[in-house]
Amino acid sequence: MSVIEARDLRRSYRTRTGLWKREKKVVEAVRGVSFAVEQGELFGLLGPNAAGKTTTIKMLITLLLPTSGSASVLGHDVVDDAREVRRHIGYVFGGDRGLYERLNALDNLRYFAELYGVPAREQKQRIGALLELVGLTGREKERTEGFSRGMRQRLHIARGLLHDPEVLFLDEPTIGIDPVGARELRATIGTLKGQGKTILLTTHYMFEADELCDRIAVIRAGELVAEGTPATLKQRVTGGHVMEVETFGMPESAVAAVRSLAGVSTAAVEERGQAQVLLVQVGPGAEVTSAVLGCLGGVNVGRVSSREPTLEDAYVELVSGQ
Amino acid sequence: MSGDITTSLRIFFVGGLISFRALFNWLSPWIYIPSLLIAPIFQILLFAYIGRSAGIESDAFFVIGNAVQYSAIPCLFAMANTIAGERSTQTLGIVLSTPARRIPLFLGRSLPVVVNGFFVSMFSLVVGSLLLGVTIPRSAWLPLALVVAVAAMSCTGLGLTNAALGLRVRETAVLSNVLFGVLLIFCGVNVSLDALPDWMAAVGSWLPLTHAIEAARELAAGDTLGSVAGLIGREVGLGMLYGGVGLAALRWLEIEGRRSATLEVQ
Ligand SMILES: Nc1ncnc2c1ncn2[C@@H]1O[C@H](COP(=O)(O)OP(=O)(O)OP(=O)(O)O)[C@@H](O)[C@H]1O
Ligand SMILES: [Mg+2]
Numbered sequence: 412m413s414v415i416e417a418r419d420l421r422r423s424y425r426t427r428t429g430l431w432k433r434e435k436k437v438v439e440a441v442r443g444v445s446f447a448v449e450q451g452e453l454f455g456l457l458g459p460n461a462a463g464k465t466t467t468i469k470m471l472i473t474l475l476l477p478t479s480g481s482a483s484v485l486g487h488d489v490v491d492d493a494r495e496v497r498r499h500i501g502y503v504f505g506g507d508r509g510l511y512e513r514l515n516a517l518d519n520l521r522y523f524a525e526l527y528g529v530p531a532r533e534q535k536q537r538i539g540a541l542l543e544l545v546g547l548t549g550r551e552k553e554r555t556e557g558f559s560r561g562m563r564q565r566l567h568i569a570r571g572l573l574h575d576p577e578v579l580f581l582d583e584p585t586i587g588i589d590p591v592g593a594r595e596l597r598a599t600i601g602t603l604k605g606q607g608k609t610i611l612l613t614t615h616y617m618f619e620a621d622e623l624c625d626r627i628a629v630i631r632a633g634e635l636v637a638e639g640t641p642a643t644l645k646q647r648v649t650g651g652h653v654m655e656v657e658t659f660g661m662p663e664s665a666v667a668a669v670r671s672l673a674g675v676s677t678a679a680v681e682e683r684g685q686a687q688v689l690l691v692q693v694g695p696g697a698e699v700t701s702a703v704l705g706c707l708g709g710v711n712v713g714r715v716s717s718r719e720p721t722l723e724d725a726y727v728e729l730v731s732g733q
Numbered sequence: 734m735s736g737d738i739t740t741s742l743r744i745f746f747v748g749g750l751i752s753f754r755a756l757f758n759w760l761s762p763w764i765y766i767p768s769l770l771i772a773p774i775f776q777i778l779l780f781a782y783i784g785r786s787a788g789i790e791s792d793a794f795f796v797i798g799n800a801v802q803y804s805a806i807p808c809l810f811a812m813a814n815t816i817a818g819e820r821s822t823q824t825l826g827i828v829l830s831t832p833a834r835r836i837p838l839f840l841g842r843s844l845p846v847v848v849n850g851f852f853v854s855m856f857s858l859v860v861g862s863l864l865l866g867v868t869i870p871r872s873a874w875l876p877l878a879l880v881v882a883v884a885a886m887s888c889t890g891l892g893l894t895n896a897a898l899g900l901r902v903r904e905t906a907v908l909s910n911v912l913f914g915v916l917l918i919f920c921g922v923n924v925s926l927d928a929l930p931d932w933m934a935a936v937g938s939w940l941p942l943t944h945a946i947e948a949a950r951e952l953a954a955g956d957t958l959g960s961v962a963g964l965i966g967r968e969v970g971l972g973m974l975y976g977g978v979g980l981a982a983l984r985w986l987e988i989e990g991r992r993s994a995t996l997e998v999q
Contacts, residue, residue, distance in 0.1 A: 424994055472830050476991045497832040508823040511755035518751055525748040526833040528740035570827070 413447035419480035442633035455624035501576035505583030512556035527574035617723035657713030749841025756818040773803035773857040800857035804850035812892030817899035850885030884945035887972025893979025
């Protein structure tokens with residue numbers, strides 16, 4: 412039995428537009444997603460904005476009912492056995508909302524410790540240890556309304572771990588945390604995995620996914636488009652290489668022209684300070700350098716280089732068009 | 734299983750108090766004293782002087798009616814804040830993703846509300862009586878306190894229904910203000926039920942506070958607790974009815990929220 416199982420999960424939302432002339436619209440956020448996460452595994456769910464990651468997680472943590480399909484956590488059905496699921500899972504989402512602003516950090520944690528039924532005599536010690544873990548020791552008596560974004564995020568993480576859950580759902584947990592803090596958090600996630608916890612993680616940081624995840628699923632427009640270890644996903648684009656061209660003031664039409672070249676799998680633009688870096692994924696054996704530069708005609712071109720593909724390249728190829 | 738009961742008891746008592754502190758945003762003295770200690774005295778004085786100049790009813794009638802009725806302000810507003818306030822803090826989703834039993838979770842928040850409503854009413858009763866020179870027999874104070882507590886409880890029951898509605902419609906202050914006005918007019922606070930049109934008196938007899946106010950007036954006039962037991966029973970019954978409706982509505986909202994994503998749970 413897998414710890415997390417999603418079987419053909421679907422979820423649509425009904426939305427209304429306008430106040431008077433109400434038009435109903437149905438958004439199919441998740442369209443038949445299936446995957447399984449094994450005991451002790453760290454599973455990454457990657458995908459662009461609005462791909463359906465949070466919706467999938469909300470179904471797994473019992474906050475949303477699937478429109479169809481089914482899912483279970485530790486063998487408990489997320490619809491029929493919701494309370495049993497809730498006992499064993501921790502949930503952390505990214506962002507700075509979801510705190511009781513008038514309470515200090517300690518009381519925020521104490522409240523959820525009560526809701527999870529952490530025995531009174533264990534609370535003090537657990538909360539102390541978690542504050543230490545997320546680096547908030549010494550700030551716990553302050554009202555959270557004065558907390559910075561990263562401090563809020565750390566508090567959310569501590570909250571998600573209060574009842575020592577066996578399964579963790581982390582929806583962009585490092586968003587808004589400074590680089591050192593994020594590095595510490597990744598180490599913490601690694602430790603939790605070492606303790607045998609099963610973790611489902613979403614993130615937009617590919618290096619983070621590459622570093623942490625045992626297995627990754629890429630979701631695009633509500634459907635899984637790839638699944639595998641970071642290494643196998645990278646292999647999908649190896650054999651080729653990635654050409655990086657630093658440009659200044661490149662028009663969208665030039666990118667389109669590059670995309671249509673023979674031997675080019677995908678092309679994307681990344682802003683880096685003043686420059687726009689054109690990332691071209693080149694198929695195995697293809698030689699496109701002069702053709703790409705040809706497409707860039709009058710554009711101001713800086714450094715041109717070539718490198719091995721990263722997980723990010725694999726991701727870009729998976730989620731961009733085709 | 735006994736662990737489950739302990740957890741629920743703690744959620745009721747400890748959790749309820751923490752939520753009250755977290756979400757009832759009138760707890761600063763700058764809001765609390767003017768809104769909950771001074772305003773009821775204004776209301777008592779206003780109606781007592783109108784009564785005096787019109788030559789109707791006694792000062793005791795107005796002091797008791799308004800002091801008991803004013804618990805509606807803390808009971809309605811605080812109950813709505815502590816439940817529907819989860820919307821503005823965006824904590825509802827996190828709370829609902831815990832295994833906590835929902836009845837102690839929500840009902841626990843009503844206990845501090847009742848205590849606070851009781852305090853506000855008793856304060857108004859004592860200060861109003863002193864200011865207007867109303868004498869209430871020494872022996873009547875203890876039974877009066879019981880009736881005031883029952884009134885705060887039943888009004889909080891209505892507050893729970895109001896809070897459930899507020900969770901759905903997002904605007905709780907409007908609802909609470911309207912309900913406060915309804916209670917002021919229909920519950921025999923300043924105009925006795927016999928003087929109201931029949932249909933209004935009939936509505937009043939189904940609202941919280943009406944029976945408690947009547948019982949309190951009889952106690953202050955020297956009646957025994959035994960002789961108002963029927964009124965107290967009716968008041969308790971109505972409080973439980975409204976509280977039950979509120980809890981059922983919250984249950985329904987959670988189910989409906991998971992189905993149609995209406996509670997914006999995150
Ligand atoms: N409560 C809601 N009502 C209506 N539509 C919704 C609701 N929640 C999400 N959606 C829609 O469902 C789709 C998927 O949203 P979801 O939040 O799952 O994306 P995501 O993959 O988590 O994106 P992000 O990376 O931006 O967090 C989006 O089109 C979104 O607009
Ligand atoms: Mg999301």
